[in-house]
Amino acid sequence: MRVISVEKHYPGKLQSLPSKPAQNKIFVKGSNFLETKSMARSSRRSNITGMEENTLAILESTEAKDSQDANDDRIAFLEAVQAASIIPENGTAPTCKMYEAVFQILRIGTSLELMMSSYELLNELDKRFPRVYVSEASSDGSHELVVVDEAWSPFFLGSNVACSERKAGGEISSGPLDFSCFTLLIQELVEVVNGTKVKAIDTKHLRNMLLFQYLVSVLEGDFIPHNIVYEETINWALLRESLLNMLLVYAHHSSFEPC
Template identity: 55%
Template sequence: MEKPSSGVRGAIEANTLAILDASEATKHTRDADDDRIAFLEAVRAASLLPENKSPPTFKMCEAIFKILRFGNSLELITTSCQLLNELDLEFPRVYMTNASESSMPHELVVLQEAWSPFVLGTDISDSERATAYDLTGGLIDPPGFHLLLQGLAEVSDFENFQAPDTKVLSNMLLFHYLVSVLEGDFVPRNQMYRESMIWSSVRESLLNTMLCSRKMNYKGLMKDCVTTLCGLGQYLAEYDNAVPYSGTSMVKQHEAIDTALATAFLHFGRITCAATLKLMVMVTELDSSKKNADMLGHTTRADGVRTPLAEIIQDELTYDKNILSPFLQAFKDSKWKLEIIVQFFWKYISKPSVRTRRSNVPAEDATFSGVLKCISNSSSAKSITKKIGAHAIHLLLAHGFQAFLLLSTKKMGEGLPDSKEQLAGGSVVETCKNLISVFNCLRKLDKQLEISSCAKEAIFVAATILSRRS
């Protein structure tokens, strides 16, 4: 494969050094921005064109990353973010080898010297941490990552929405890129763990290292994830449906924003929602793998103790009922949404059996089908209605049923058996019957009960499925 000439490489390096100069970081003249665009195009030509495809140097990656972080135009931040993502796809830091034969196991390849936008580890000096989030530091440390998400959570505040500026949009794309880096590192490691049960492959991931950092406020980070997902989700849902959720209409505010920024904010807002959801799903997957490793005795004290994200979400939904509906609408991962809903219900349902402290095996009916069976009992339905309210029950059951059907459809598409031991629990027909039974029970307890629109839709779907399969 032909490499770019030394002259081209030397020119790119020279341009890189100019951009990395501290005085250039805050220089945003038209000429300076044109130089940055030319630099991005040169890196693309040197690293991504079929005839070249030479990995970028550390300084090149750092320069592109700084353009993303500190660029002041939509062209700069979008072009730099796109280039970074393309380079990561072409030259991954972590990947699994493709076994040539089914009998040969996969191998995990980790390029330890590859450039990364994160500054992690215990050997980082205080001076490095102090500059990690300023104009000359460039790279992101755990507190810097949390600070970035805190800013997005503030911007996502539904009741106190403010018109976005270029810096907000830059931070949205920056967060999206950082989550993509975490995903590219975590997913192959977690897949390798499932195949080999070697916990160190996940323990050493960027995600686990960052969450375990003594400088990271883990619970605060996860709560800001919930805030960002719910806030942006509400904004985007109102704009798409043109129906105000409250007395303050986001649609009217949106019309007063600069057209280019407004259009970009809607697009970047969806990207940010997707990145936030992706981060939360990765953390729940990490929690699941760590729990499994702990049960097998593969973890040590060095792994620490961290509250599972599902429990943090349950607490947030319990203490702030106003975010229940926005969260269920925005959290679109069916597997973990159903798991969160099931755990939420079982938090308030009396357990019928006595379990020892060392028992890690879930109860047989700790599934969505089991939840429906339990609530269809009048005493249990009355008890849980007092604890969380009828409206919350309607929302949880409707979204849980939707997630259950999506998972069941996916299982059938993959040719998997509809097993009661699966997360969804129970057959489709059985679950439909139990869902209708629950709402009949709720009606008996309160004859004046008004069924919410989402619950009516769930009941209609369940009845339709039963009629077609009878």
């Protein structure tokens, strides 16, 4: 067993590893040139980068606004990401900045449409472009754990300084969550369930519920492939490197004060 780290997203949790580069060439009938799959991927990546620049510029100009026009721009952005990455059979994974923008919409969205659209899109993207997955069985029946290099994650497993700074400002930012902010989210949900904070569930708490459900699905999607290969190899390092375990280790060693 070995852990493979790849630089590109390969859709599907069970998928064969890419063949040799020489086999990726496509002959175009009636033409005098060969077009490679890598060239096609490069072209699609250029298109997605161009879309990132255009759409994120619009989102940045309306980031602090809560008008109908601003919300329409956010909906248009979500639809553009879906059209480029989900609908086409050979869709390209969004850039990290685009992932962050979708996640931001989920975290700050004030309308039910924005919350549900961003939540559903994030789940669709995770299914189409998993960060971690198990390869198809090899000739001897064994599997390999494939980890996508540089994949965006909603978790930040660094220091909790950022969360402390956000506490002072009275707001939690829309970026990736460190452990202390993840804990704060859980505490707020517990208070809602116990009825100690609010008498009725409002938009903010519905948003927090969707956010928590998404984060749980991310942890699950990361842990299951690690566990599948671990059960075959009994290699503890596989579980140790899972996102869930790193989160728990960080919680154990951190001396933070909940923000």
